Amino acid sequence: MSFASLLSEYSTHPNIWDEMCLKGEIRSHYKVFFETLSQISPEDLVKKDELAKKLFMSQGITFTVYSDGEGIEKIFPFDIIPRIITAAEWTQIDSGIKQRIKALNIFLRDIYHDQFIIKDGVIPAGLIHSCPNFLREMVGVDVPFDIYTHISGIDLIRDSDGSFYVLEDNLRTPSGVSYMLENRSMTYRIFPGILPKSNVRSVKDYPDLLLKNLLSLSNRQKSEPTVVLLTPGIYNSAYFEHTTLARLMGIELVEGRDLVVDNAKVYMKTTAGLKQVDVIYRRVDDEFIDPLIFNPNSILGVSGLYYAYRKGNVAIVNAPGNGVADDKAVYPFVPHMIKYYLNEEPILKTVPTYGMDDPEHFQHVFSNISRMVIKKTNESGGYGMLMGHAVTEKEVNQYRKEVEKNPRHFIAQPIISLSSVPCFINNKIQPRHVDLRPFALNGPQGIEIVPGGLTRVALREGSLVVNSSQGGGSKDTWIVG
Numbered sequence: 136m137s138f139a140s141l142l143s144e145y146s147t148h149p150n151i152w153d154e155m156c157l158k159g160e161i162r163s164h165y166k167v168f169f170e171t172l173s174q175i176s177p178e179d180l181v182k183k184d185e186l187a188k189k190l191f192m193s194q195g196i197t198f199t200v201y202s203d204g205e206g207i208e209k210i211f212p213f214d215i216i217p218r219i220i221t222a223a224e225w226t227q228i229d230s231g232i233k234q235r236i237k238a239l240n241i242f243l244r245d246i247y248h249d250q251f252i253i254k255d256g257v258i259p260a261g262l263i264h265s266c267p268n269f270l271r272e273m274v275g276v277d278v279p280f281d282i283y284t285h286i287s288g289i290d291l292i293r294d295s296d297g298s299f300y301v302l303e304d305n306l307r308t309p310s311g312v313s314y315m316l317e318n319r320s321m322t323y324r325i326f327p328g329i330l331p332k333s334n335v336r337s338v339k340d341y342p343d344l345l346l347k348n349l350l351s352l353s354n355r356q357k358s359e360p361t362v363v364l365l366t367p368g369i370y371n372s373a374y375f376e377h378t379t380l381a382r383l384m385g386i387e388l389v390e391g392r393d394l395v396v397d398n399a400k401v402y403m404k405t406t407a408g409l410k411q412v413d414v415i416y417r418r419v420d421d422e423f424i425d426p427l428i429f430n431p432n433s434i435l436g437v438s439g440l441y442y443a444y445r446k447g448n449v450a451i452v453n454a455p456g457n458g459v460a461d462d463k464a465v466y467p468f469v470p471h472m473i474k475y476y477l478n479e480e481p482i483l484k485t486v487p488t489y490g491m492d493d494p495e496h497f498q499h500v501f502s503n504i505s506r507m508v509i510k511k512t513n514e515s516g517g518y519g520m521l522m523g524h525a526v527t528e529k530e531v532n533q534y535r536k537e538v539e540k541n542p543r544h545f546i547a548q549p550i551i552s553l554s555s556v557p558c559f560i561n562n563k564i565q566p567r568h569v570d571l572r573p574f575a576l577n578g579p580q581g582i583e584i585v586p587g588g589l590t591r592v593a594l595r596e597g598s599l600v601v602n603s604s605q606g607g608g609s610k611d612t613w614i615v616g
Contacts, residue, residue: 141177141180141563141564142169142173142564144563144564145557145564145565145566146566147555147566148552148555148566150295150552151295151552151553151554151555151566151568152293152294152295152296152297152552152554152555153554153555153556153566154218154219154220154293154554154555154556154569155219155556155557164219164220164221164615164616165219167332167333167615168217168219168329168333168613171326171329171332171333177562180215180559180562181562183215183325183326184215184559184562186324186325187213187215187321187325188210188213190321190324191210191211191213191317191321192210194317195375196210196211196213196314196317196375211314211608211609212592212594212607212608212609213318213321213608213609213610214558214559214560214567214592214594214608214609214610215321215322215325215326215559215610216556216557216558216559216564216610217322217610217611217612217613218556218569218571218590218610218611218612218613219333219613219615220571220612220613220614220615221614221615221616222614222615222616223616224299225336225586225614227299227482227483228291228299228483228571228573229573229584229586230482231299231301231481231482231483232287232289232483232573232575232582232584233575233582233584234473234477234479234481234482234483235289235301235304235469235473235481235482235483236284236287236289236575236577236582237476237477237582238469238472238473238476238477239284239287239304239306239460239469239472240281240282240283240284240577241472241476241477242460242472242476243283243284243454243456243457243459243460244281244283245476246263246269246459246460247273247274247275247276247456248274248275252472252475252476255475257468257471257472257475258465258468258471258472262464262465262468263459263465265543266458266459266462266464266465267458267513268307268421268456268457268458268459268462268513269456269458269459270421270455270456270458270459272428272441272455272456273454273455273456276445278454279352279354279447279450280352280578280579282352282454282577282578282579283306283453283454283456283457283460284306284453284454284457284460284575284577285348285349285352285452285453285454285576285577285578286309286345286452286453286574286575286576286577287304287305287306287309287574287575287577288305288309288310288311288312288572288573288574288575288589289301289303289304289305289572289573289575290302290303290304290305290570290571290572291483291570291571291572291573292486292551292553292554292570292571293553293554294551294552294554295552297554298484299483299484300483300484300485300486300551301469301483301484301485301486302486302570303461303463303466304460304461304466304469305461305572306453306457306458306460306461307420307421307453307457307458307461308373308417308418308419308420308453309572309574310372310373310376310418311376311572311574311589311591311609312341312376312380312574312589313373313375313376313379313380314376314589314609315338315341315574315587315588315589315612316338316339316341316342316379316383317379318589318609318610318611318612319338319339319587319611321611322611330613333613333615334615334616335613335614335615336586336587336613336614336615337585337586338585338586338587340585341574341576341585342380342383342384343384344576344583344585345380345384345416345576346362346384346385346386347578348576348577348578348579348580349362349384349386349414349416349450349452350362350414351578351579351580352413352414352450352452352578352579353413353414353450354413354447354448354449354450355411355413357413360413360414361403361410361411361412361413361414362384362386362412362413362414362415362416363386363387363388363389363394363403363412363414363415363416364377364380364381364384364386364387364388364389364415364416364417364418365389365390365391365394365415365416365417365418365419366378366388366389366390366418366419367390367418367419367423367435368390368435371418373418376418377418380416386416387403389403390435391419391433391434391435391436391437392434394412394437394440395409395437396437396438396439396440396442396443397409399439399442399443399446399448400443400448400449401415401437401440401443401448401449412449413449413450414449414450414452415440415449415450415451415452416452417451417452417453419435419436421455421456421458423435423436424436424437424440424441424451424455425437425438425439425440425441425442426438427439427441427442428441428442429441441455458513462512462513463488463510463511463512463513463546464490464512464543464546466485466488466546467485467487467488467490467546469481469485470485486548486549486551487548487549488546488547488548489546489547489548490542490543490546491509491538491542491543491545491546491547492542492543496547497538497542500547501531501535503523504523504531505523505524506523506524506549506550507523507547507548507549507550508520508521508522508523508547508548508549508550509521509523509534509538509545509546509547510545510546510547510548511544511545512543512544512545512546513544520600521534522550522599522600523550524550550599552568552599553568553569553570553593553599553601554568554569555567555568555569556569556590556592556610558592558594558610560594565596567592567593567594567596568592568593568598568599568601569590569591569592569593569601569610570590570591570601571588571589571590571591571612572588572589572590572591573585573587573588574588574589586614587611587612587613587614588612589609589612590609590610590611590612591607591608591609592607592608592609592610593607594607594608
């Protein structure tokens with residue numbers, strides 16, 4: 136079989152935006168890559184696919200599934216065909232995300248201080264105060280440089296018209312950037328020479344940009360502030376990422392037991408004695424960071440850490456309390472935030488969203504359940520969802536009872552036909568649905584976004600769920616031109 140015949144079997148759906156094909160023709164930004172790929176035999180393509188799997192396994196590029204009976208750690212599935220986005224498309228994404236992060240950061244500053252947005256009736260007070268991630272302990276607390284959203288992962292999708300929509304904001308401890316970096320490294324190994332030829336923008340500067348921002352947050356007049364990455368430990372689903380980022384930035388990877396607070400200052404235990412810590416990039420959730428203030432049973436955090444933070448003796452990234460801004464029930468108000476704080480029209484679209492605590496919304500959603508997806512407002516990883524087109528009436532009724540118990544904790548959205556891209560699966564080139572998570576870094580010098588991101592792929596045919604915990608994988612993301 137020739138490569139041309141492999142490509143000829145690629146079939147698109149008329150109601151789904153395919154990013155490679157338009158009416159049977161390959162789009163111009165994919166042509167350079169596929170012209171190069173056409174010089175590789177299908178047999179060699181299979182070998183490259185197998186090589187990628189072996190390299191991911193040997194390098195331990197994994198994620199953790201807690202509820203899987205097969206075992207805790209799994210190799211993160213990687214598809215060898217990159218997802219290609221044009222420079223013009225990226226310009227819109229870049230400016231849209233920066234606008235969104237700017238508004239969300241101002242919102243967090245406002246909601247923990249003057250609450251003008253509530254007083255002016257833009258957002259209901261009850262929506263904020265009922266959010267489990269609204270930390271009353273953060274009210275009135277000034278954070279370094281007024282930056283709350285140091286690291287953000289904004290999930291984007293494309294609808295059937297090709298438009299980009301923001302699906303959700305991840306502002307607490309967003310994960311996935313290590314897979315973005317590893318995917319690019321893998322592409323260089325299996326397709327040497329193709330990236331420079333295709334004029335692909337680099338993502339390798341991410342660790343340096345992140346470290347620069349972390350160092351700039353130090354409150355001490357010191358030439359080399361001490362920065363650490365606080366991990367929950369080896370059983371966390373993103374532990375591979377924690378180790379990777381610490382290594383690439385050249386900082387210490389620590390657990391709560393490695394830190395101690397004395398006289399409102401944080402110290403790291405070392406063989407040479409205690410060493411004061413200036414900045415903590417924490418991958419531990421709010422409720423676990425300080426057992427004296429939050430969850431008293433937590434062994435993941437550090438007793439006294441929050442007090443040291445409030446005193447200004449240590450910076451914590453991301454700021455505690457960010458979860459109020461990425462609550463899915465707050466999501467539909469972000470366009471209003473952009474207009475209210477920035478006096479601008481949103482650059483990126485948002486998905487129509489129904490709060491299930493509104494009786495009219497509740498009735499509308501369950502009357503049109505076959506076209507809806509219902510989500511828990513504070514779940515992630517694809518857990519707790521109901522895809523209305525893929526469930527039985529019995530399952531709908533059971534889920535409805537759950538929603539009725541606490542409707543504030545659920546939202547619904549119409550099911551969107553995610554765009555498709557070519558993937559090499561079972562020795563064939565087949566379309567699969569994808570989303571995109573670019574990563575934004577917000578520092579004293581402004582907001583920076585490396586040109587790319589983590590493209591997550593729904594590997595099962597017809598599936599719209601891209602999360603790795605639900606059987607999804609990923610691929611390299613190219614910004615070209």
